[in-house]
Amino acid sequence: MFGSLALVVVGLIVLVVASDRVVVSAVRISLSLGVSTVLIGALIVGLGTSIPELLVSSIAAAQGSLDVAAANVVGSNAANVTLVLGAAALMAPVAVGGAILRRETPLMLAAVAALAVVIFDDRVSRIEAGGLLVGLVIALGLLILWSRGNPPEVDEDEETVASRPAVEFVYGLIGIAATVAGAKVLLDGALDIGARLDWPATFLGLLLGVGTSLPELATAVAAARRKESDLILGNVIGSNIFNSLAVAGTAGLVGPGLLADFDGVAIWGMLAAVGIAAAAMVTGRKISRLEGLLLLGVFVGLALGTL
Template identity: 40%
Template sequence: MLSALFAVVIGLMVLVWSADKFVLGAAATARRLGMSPLLVGLTIVSIGTSAPELFVSAVAALDGVGNLAIGNAVGSNITNIGLVLGVTALIAPIPLQQKLLRKELPLMLLVTVLASLTLVDLELTLMDAIFLMIGMVVAMYILFQESDDAGEALVDEDEAAAIESLSSQMAMMWLVVGLLALMASSKALVWGATIIAQSYGVSDLVIGLTIVAIGTSLPELAASVASAIKGHHEIAIGNVIGSNIFNLLMVMPIPGLLAGIKVEPLALYRDVPVMIAFTAALLVLFILSRKRGQLGRGSGILLLGSFVGYLLSLFLLANE
């Protein structure tokens, strides 16, 4: 049991570190190969914050604990809105951008609903996975329309400078080291989380929704808080929207793509509605806050309080 707990803690720490190095190495390598800063920002950097969820879900599916992967995707989206944006709004009110209400936020809600519908039959099949991944291509196309400055908005000055200054050899080294560390830490995290779940009689789904989801959302939390402190609020909200769409359209399909799984009923009847509610609540909060022009600390308290309440309900239900 102690070794499993150690594997989870060390796995999470290495996972966060390796994701950062992997993204840095991949972005710098892409720049050395001639990819524009805009394209690097729109693809590698924006998607790279979800690398922990991606690798953990792949390992969980291959290890036969697909519901941990489902819990990771759903739980990460709830965590991104409730914890990440809640904490960010508490640190510094988030200025509202009207374009978010026109395109990004409605798209995130639509993706959330459509992805949820694939679980209605309590199965995640190969066809479901293909449907979701096609949805990712469509969503990326929609997001990139009229987004001439989107790539730069997703990368702050320090990160852009680090990408530009890295030599080809160092970029390749961090790419390989980050990738290997991601694989190893994901394996350790899934193994430790599974042992803990079995020891306490908690389902893989709940472990995925809590420990794993919060742990794999740490890069988004760190990036968003750092961006808020620096006054780059567009990066904070952009990270969450991009990550949530990617989680549902690329991370959640992995179990269906690799093996196909039976989804725990509680995931559909309890956790998916909570995810939809958090997503819809964020859209409503933006609409209600338009006159003030910012998502203030009151909204942050509401989001964070709701997230804590959800975690407490999971804990109480798990111990009944």
């Protein structure tokens, strides 16, 4: 038990330190390349922190557990827009720019809707999985296209470091890798403690789903401390796009088949969570602390519904 507690503490420390480094590097890369922080958040941070979901879902599908892969993607999407976004907004209100509402947010909604359509019939074919991956290519192309007309404002304090994109890119990748590693160490420790205390299997499954969203959560909280709203939104939007299209698409290609034990109610829960988060973005062009608390409440409700 002591060893497991030590893993939890070490994992948490690594998460906090590494996620802060990811945020710093992401902001500096966006400045040096002259592209929006939203794009960096979506492409580098959002996709990078979704690596746990990709690994878990792909391995599960390859072993014939496509249900687990689907549940992981659906649960992670819901956690991103409730737990991750809610925790960040609770620390500091998240400002939502008009461009994000017109472009990136609808793109995320389309990706999540595409995922829902594919898994609603309780099966995933390789053709459907390929369609999701084609959608990913289109989504990434649109994100890159949109970023060109929205360069970030350069802060004088960042000018001296903004000219080192290659160095910051390496630091950022190391930070993402450390964040993912820290999340795994923390999750392993927590799961071992749960097994020793004989926690219900459903609760352990929920813990696994939340665990794969820990990199997004840690990065969003670090970004909230630095008032980087665009990075928070880019992280969540990019992660949900990547989960819905890349992770689900890859899992479907690796192990297509029936979702015999998948609870379809979870799909409606994911859609409701994403819809509530989108509504919170629209109201007042920001996600307030009260709305952040509401999102966390939605997450708790979804979690209790799985028990």
